Amino acid sequence: MTIIKPPRLRKGSIIGLVAPASTPSSEENIEKGAAYLEELGYRVKFGKHIRNTHGYLAGTDEKRATDFNNMARDKDVKAIFAIRGGYGTPRILQMIDYSSLKQNPKIILGYSDITALQLAIFSKIGLVTFSGPMTGTDMCEDLDPYTEKHFWQLLTSTKKIGVLKNPSDEPLKILRHGKARGRLLGGNLSLIACLTGTPFLPKLRGSILFLEDVEEAPHRIDRMLAQLLNAGVLNGLAGIVFGKFTDCNPSNPSEPHLTLNQIQKEYTEKIKCPVVANFQYGHIPRKLTVPIGLQAILDSKRERIEVLESTVI
Numbered sequence: 001m002t003i004i005k006p007p008r009l010r011k012g013s014i015i016g017l018v019a020p021a022s023t024p025s026s027e028e029n030i031e032k033g034a035a036y037l038e039e040l041g042y043r044v045k046f047g048k049h050i051r052n053t054h055g056y057l058a059g060t061d062e063k064r065a066t067d068f069n070n071m072a073r074d075k076d077v078k079a080i081f082a083i084r085g086g087y088g089t090p091r092i093l094q095m096i097d098y099s100s101l102k103q104n105p106k107i108i109l110g111y112s113d114i115t116a117l118q119l120a121i122f123s124k125i126g127l128v129t130f131s132g133p134m135t136g137t138d139m140c141e142d143l144d145p146y147t148e149k150h151f152w153q154l155l156t157s158t159k160k161i162g163v164l165k166n167p168s169d170e171p172l173k174i175l176r177h178g179k180a181r182g183r184l185l186g187g188n189l190s191l192i193a194c195l196t197g198t199p200f201l202p203k204l205r206g207s208i209l210f211l212e213d214v215e216e217a218p219h220r221i222d223r224m225l226a227q228l229l230n231a232g233v234l235n236g237l238a239g240i241v242f243g244k245f246t247d248c249n250p251s252n253p254s255e256p257h258l259t260l261n262q263i264q265k266e267y268t269e270k271i272k273c274p275v276v277a278n279f280q281y282g283h284i285p286r287k288l289t290v291p292i293g294l295q296a297i298l299d300s301k302r303e304r305i306e307v308l309e310s311t312v313i
Contacts (some may be wrong), residue, residue, distance in 0.1 A: 001126045002126055003126045003128065003293060003294075004102065004105045004125060004126050004127045004128065005105070005128050005310070005311065005312055005313045006078075006079075006105045006106050006107045006108075006127065006128065006312055006313070007078065007105070007106070007312060007313055008155065008156050008157065008158055008312035008313065009042070009078060009079055009107060009155045009156050009312075010078075010156070011040070011041035011042065012041060012042070012043065013042055013043065013078040013079065014042070014043045014044070014045050014074075014076050014077050014078055014079075015037055015042050015043070015044055015045070015077070015078070015079045015080075015081055016045045016046075016047065016071035016074065016077040016079065016080045016081070017030075017033070017034060017044060017045070017046050017047060017050060017080075017081055017083055017135055018047040018050065018064075018067045018068050018071055018080055018081075018082060018083065019047065019049075019050050019052075019058035019059070019064065019067070019082070019083045019084065019136075020058070020064050020065075020067070020068050020082060020088060020089050020092060020114065020117060021057070021058060021064075021082070021084065021085050021086045021087055021088035021089050021112075021113040021114065022056055022057060022058055022084060022085065022086020022087055022088055022113070023053045023056060023057065023058050023086070024050060024051055024053075024058050024083055024084065024136060025083060025084050025136030025137060025140065027051070028140075029136045029137070029140035030050070030051070030083060030135070030136050030140075032139070032140035032141075033083065033134075033135030033136050033138075033139040033140040034046070034135065036135070036139045036140070036143075037081075037135070037139070045071070045074075045077060047067030047068070047070070047071065048063075048066070048067060048070070049063040049064065049066065049067050050067065050083065056086065056087060056088075057087075057088045057091075058083075058088065061088075061091050061092050061095065062095070064088065064092055065092040065095035065096060068080065068092070068096065068117075069095075069096065069097040069100065072096075072097050072100045072101045072104070072106070073097065073100045073104070075104055077106060078106050078107065079106055079107035079108070079109065079155070080106060080107070080108050080109070081109045081110065081134065081135050082109065082110030082114045082134050082135075083134060083135050083136035083137075084112075084134050084136045084137045085110065085111065085112030085113035085114055085134065085137075085188075086112070086113055087113050088113060089113050089114060089115075089116040089117040089191075090116045090191070090194050090195070092117075093116060093117065093120045093198075093200050096117070096120065096121070098120075098121065098124040098125050099125075101121060101125060101127055102125040102127070105127050107129075107130060107155055107312070108121065108127070108129040108130065109129070109130045109132055109133075109134070109151075109155070109289075110130075110131070110132075110134050111131045111132060111133075111134065111187060111188065111212075111282075112134075112187075112188050112191075112214070112283065113188065113191060114131075114134075114187075115131065115186075115187030115188040115191040115192065116191040116194060116195055116200065118131065118187065118292050119185070119187065119191075119192070119195060119200060119201060119202055119292070120195070120200035122185070122202050122292055122293050123199065123200055123201060123202040123203075124200075126293065127293070128291055128292060128293040128294060128311060129291075129292045129293070130151070130154060130155065130289055130290075130291055130292070130311070131186075131187050131281070131289065131290045131291075131292055132147075132151040132154070132287070132288075132289030132290070133147055133151055133287070133289070138285075141285075144285050144286040144287075146167060146286050146287075147285065147286055147287050147288075147289075150288055150289055151289035154289050154291060154311045154312070155311070155312065156312070157310070157311075157312070158310050158312060158313060159310055160307070160308065160309055160310050161291065161294075161307035161309070161310065161311060162306060162307060163304050163305065163306045163307075164279075164288050164290065164296075164304075164305045164306070164307060165288075165304070166278070166279065166280040166288075167280060167286065170278060170280050171278070171303065172276045172277070172278055172279065172303045172304075173276060173277040173278045174275075174276055174300045174303065175242075175264060175265060175268040175275040175276060175277055176268050176273070176274055176275040176300070177274060177300040177301065178239070178273065178274030178298075178300055179274065179297065179298065179299045179300065179301065180208060180238035180239035180273060180274050180297070180298045181208075181238060181295065181296070181297050181298075181308075182206050182207045182208045182237070182238030182239065182295070182296070182298075183206070183207045183208065183293055183294065183295055183296070184207070184208050184210060184290060184291060184292060184293065184294055184295075184296045184307070185202055185204055185207040185208070185209060185210075185292060185293065186207075186208075186209045186210035186211055186241075186290075186292070187210070187211075187212070187290075187292070188211075188212060188213055189211045189212065189213040189216075189221065189224050189225070190213055190216065190224060192211070192224075192228065192233075193224040193227050193228060196227060196228060196231050196233060197231065201233075204233055204236075204237060205235075205236035205237070206236065206237070206238050207237060207238060208237070208238050208239040208240070208241060208296055208298050208305075209234075209237050209239070209240050209241070210240075210241040210242075210243060210279065210281065210290055211240070211241070211242055211243060212242075212243035212244055212245060212246075212281055212282030212283065213245050213246075213248060213282070213283075214245070214246045214247060214248070214282065214283035215246070215247045215248065216245070216248050217248065217249070217250055217251050218248060218249075218250055218257055218258055218259065218260055218263055219250075219257070219258070221245065221248060221260065221263055222258065222263050225263065225267050229267065229270060229271075234267075234270075234271050235271070237271065237273050238273060238274075238298070239273050239274040239275065239276075239298040240268075240271070240273060240274075240275045240276075241275075241276055241277075241279045241298065241305060242264055242275070242276070242277035242278070242279065243279040243280070243281035243282040244278070244279070244280070244281060244282035244283065244284050244287075245260050245282070246282055246283040246284060247283075248260055261277075264277055274298050274300050276298065276300060276303075276305075279305070291307060291311045294307050294308070294309055294311060295307070295308045295309055296308060
């Protein structure tokens, strides 16, 4: 597969805002997120249906897909930022205009449920996307300086990214030592499990798989990892990087249960590649942005994950 990198963002670039998953954040948060971008010198274009609702979705599948495709086809739009995640992108994967994105590549930013859309895009056309903060959940607040500095660096600089460095007070945890090289692929565990067995999950053999999740009980994390193991997804990986699993607590702590640490260690024993945990990525205010599809090295001895190339051109 030929890997496609999008052009970097420049001041004055138009950023399209879409809601491909759950109902939008409050009107105030939508406006605050847009204002943040405009204060930095960017121009904002809203999806036509961005304020629609359809149950827990941000409008019907057709309207959500239409907004995304309109941004993909608009040559003046240089980036597409998701307002929020939640749930909904798996429902529109068959409706996405992948060919327009291939002809006119652009930055696509989001995480959580947006994982399904990003992995589908990589699977179909090899476009590098960005698993990072969203306008209606992160940029509408005072962004953590660590988060802000890192994701803008990835979107605007053509220099090699280098080490994805945790904060000094959040060291990586080494579950299995080793050194591996592969493409960074992954995101939200629930969405990767959802894509298993579909044409929208990229081939993961030889990749460094990064994972995170939120508000999932340990037995559900266990079940999803078992699904990936039994489907052969975890076989042949170059490495695994566990990010933050936020509020992933047992529903009843007084009953017998496995801890998240136990689950991660037990699955580490089932596979044969380097594994690290506590990567500063996920549903947390202070987080790294991860480029999906780029070559990286996982080195447990040096306790680092290093991206070997630039993210944009």
